Amino acid sequence: MARPRGTKRRRARGLYVLGAIVAVAGLSVAIRWLDLAGRFGGEEPPFRIEVRNGTREPGIAMETAKELRTRGVDVLVVDNAERFDFRESVLVDRTGNPRLMRRIAKITGCRLIVEQVRERPLVDATYIVGADRVKSSGGG
Numbered sequence: 808m809a810r811p812r813g814t815k816r817r818r819a820r821g822l823y824v825l826g827a828i829v830a831v832a833g834l835s836v837a838i839r840w841l842d843l844a845g846r847f848g849g850e851e852p853p854f855r856i857e858v859r860n861g862t863r864e865p866g867i868a869m870e871t872a873k874e875l876r877t878r879g880v881d882v883l884v885v886d887n888a889e890r891f892d893f894r895e896s897v898l899v900d901r902t903g904n905p906r907l908m909r910r911i912a913k914i915t916g917c918r919l920i921v922e923q924v925r926e927r928p929l930v931d932a933t934y935i936v937g938a939d940r941v942k943s944s945g946g947g
Contacts (some may be wrong), residue, residue, distance in 0.1 A: 835854055853879075856875070856880075857884035857886070858886075859933060860887045860936055862936060864938075867940065870940065871934070888935050893937035898915060898934055899920040899933040902932075904931070909934065917934065
């Protein structure tokens, strides 16, 4: 039995289209996960942080979160820290990405960075607001 005319051509065309789709998807993943956009001067990828109050100053975490949001930071969680005796603000790295932590530190003004990498973190970093931030913001 003879094949219908053009079957090979249609199959080849379909494979080309499929190959192009896979290539575009692969490039998209590479740009996102390998930070190619940042390396070649493109737009920096977004990041997510949580802001926690490490002081006894009420509302300082919310105030800080609002300020960060005006700077384009995606703040997912605003809450109290486990303790309230943080003298200095701390940036906790959840992803093990030093380039991203330098970027966040520049935005927050935080100098102390601690690495506590999690397997599948909800956020890229935790910013614990310390007493140094309370003093610099005028106490509230």
